[in-house]
Amino acid sequence: MSRRPTLAAALAAVLLGLLLPPSAGAAARPVPCAGSCWEPRPTVRPWQIQLAGRIDVTVPAPVVEVDCDGTPAATVRALQRRGAKVLGYIDAGSLESYRADAQRFPPAVVGRLYDGYPDERWLDVRRLDVLLPLLRDRLRTCARNGFDGVDPDNMNGYENDTGFPLTADDQVRFNRALADEAHRQGLAVVLKNTGGLVPRLRRWFDGAVVESCFRFRECAQYAPFVAARRPVYAIEYERAPDQFCAEARRRSFSAIFKRTSLSAFRRTC
Template identity: 45%
Template sequence: MVARVYLRILLLLLVAGCAPLPATAPTSMPSSRLPLQARWQIQYTGPLQIDIDVDVFNVDLFDAPAETIALLRRRGVFVMCYFSAGSYEDWRPDATRFPAAVLGKELAGWPGERWLDIRQLDALAPIMQTRLDLAVSKGCDGVDPDNVNGYANDTGFPLTAADQERYNIWLAEAAHQRGLLIGLKNDLAQIPALVASFDWVLNEECFSYQECDLLLPFLQAGKPVFVIEYELAPAVFCPQAQALNLNALHKHWQLDAYRVDCREWRAHP
């Protein structure tokens, strides 16, 4: 099964490489500091271990000190700053700014986190704009907004694909207005509509769910693809990631300092 999926993905990549790009002008912001092929790290828990040789580092917007971000950037590292744009987290310093009317059902398995009614942009925009301003003030190169696929989940609100697309494009435009790059997180079904607005895509477990082919429009557009796998062993997915030019990591679920980067992984003889 894995071999058949690999061949299918590789064929789609070859086809995508020959297909013309969309005629519409992209609204994303290309940056020479965000390479297509990147060694990278993502760490949200535990003391940040920044003494590693990477091109890209993904950190928590609220928790990462500005001094650490500045140090990474002086070394030429592209810094992505994470925040949740589609959910409320009761431990964040701005949690009291969210009105009760925008709070939906809890995210399964994530205590203290609830889906947001992204249709209420008048209520959410000032909060998200402040978060983007924080990213600018901390020196982030780009932002990694999470939970931007609420319409495909049981949020407690009748969200539609059109609602999600509208909200995600608004986020991208708000980031670009501030000189920030922005990535699309896990909203696979809307990639064809959103690839022009975002600067990279970050996906969790596309190899596990056999859906990496859905990421190919980003590669076709010359934009990097970042993948995290938690359950599959590196030996299972790293050869495919290397062949497909995906920037893939094996990580613990808690996103601590542990990492296996497929760009550095080699099969044992």
Template identity: 40%
Template sequence: MKTTSWLLVPFIVVLAGCQETASSVADLNSPLPVNVAPVTGETWYQPPVGVTWQWQLLVPDGSSLNDSYDVAIYDVDLFDTSEATIQQMNVSDGRKVICYFSAGSYENWRDDEASFSGNELGNTLDGWPDERWLDIRSSNVHRIMQERLDLARDKGCDGVEPDNMDGYLNDPGFNFTAGDQLAYNRFIANEAHKRGLSVGLKNDLDQVEALVDYFDFAVNEQCFEYDECGLLEPFIDAGKPVLNAEYPADDWLDDANAIDQLCNQAGTLQFSTLVLPLDLDDSSRHSCLSEG
């Protein structure tokens, strides 16, 4: 999910301060260390640069996940994808399955939504009215995310894509810092690795250099559109892929020159770039990679 951080007006700042006061009673008894070392010694999937992939998080009513693409990785929703489907793709089809969940936001439709406390819920995410930012300093939030990683492991996921890992750059309604975010993101990565799960860094471009040693790949939205792709090069330099998605206008796929230009840029950077609908519902798709 791509969010923006540049529209901050005074009354929002005041509101954020009020929410921070309300959140001061949250369970913050287990602050996360920033300078923790990356987990080593475990075995987990480490995808190569240039890996092929498909990203479908939404399955329209009356249909099923489209598993017909000849790709190495499928990125699917952790909660909505059944263990049987994951096992089919993983064992029978020989694909790796990355499981998506939000690590930085509360979603009011998830199975574990009642596990969160009200004082851990911040502002609504821009463009996503059913989601609210989480107080990532809360030990209860940490516990819930550990349980989600347990679920990913138990379902047979090869890795995870934790989303909304950049709340500090937005307007979360809490005064947590870049250091708090760095500590939390390292915590999520290390907890994934402890469970034998590969883990991808979602967006959070400003902290790439501090996090590249902790994550196995990057998942990015619209770095070409926002001219941010250079910030992801440390992943490629480390031999780790960048899974990039662009969300163009509806008629963009009819523009062969625009497609060629984008794919040439992606090829130069060695990014695994897809052109997808914002809903990630498989209603359209263009891959800049050779598949099959």
């Protein structure tokens, strides 16, 4: 026999719906990109990522990623004039202490050190109420400087020792909300690593950036992006191109070899 909900239960359900972000629901739908946004497609042409040193605006690459915070609009335009689409790197799931806005992040959402990076700490991605307004400002900076898309980093805190009891559901909720916000700003957005959540995130993201997937045999996790006609941009740090290029072509990935400094140096397929 069915039971009608009590008034208290009904009110609780309404309040829960108001408190949870739209992306948390089972029937959640991605926010479409505002305006005439870049819609990247799979390619095997080698891309470029440079986060250190003077930006090489002459690099022959269809997609170039540079730091959103530290790259002036003139450099973005110079890359675009040569035919490149430009991705902006932003830290999203962690906080780098040297960023100009670092003091805006309250201590309550700042967790443990990111292993190997003494200037970087994990963030409590459950706190959308705190983090989304701050990250929205970063996305607006990218949009204002003319970037075509963004690559939010450290989107897999739930797999790490962050100092917070993060779950996969927490991570999905955060990642979807951030992707929706990027689209509201007219920016394409790629998923950084986080292969285990691709089935739950693929519709929200316009592609993926993956590190060392050939080395760790994780590239198959990103096949749903290519199947949906969305690109995968791969970086290898330890395997030489002759060890991964053939597989990259089979998978329709754009793959490059980089040093961990992420300077202008690259080796291509």
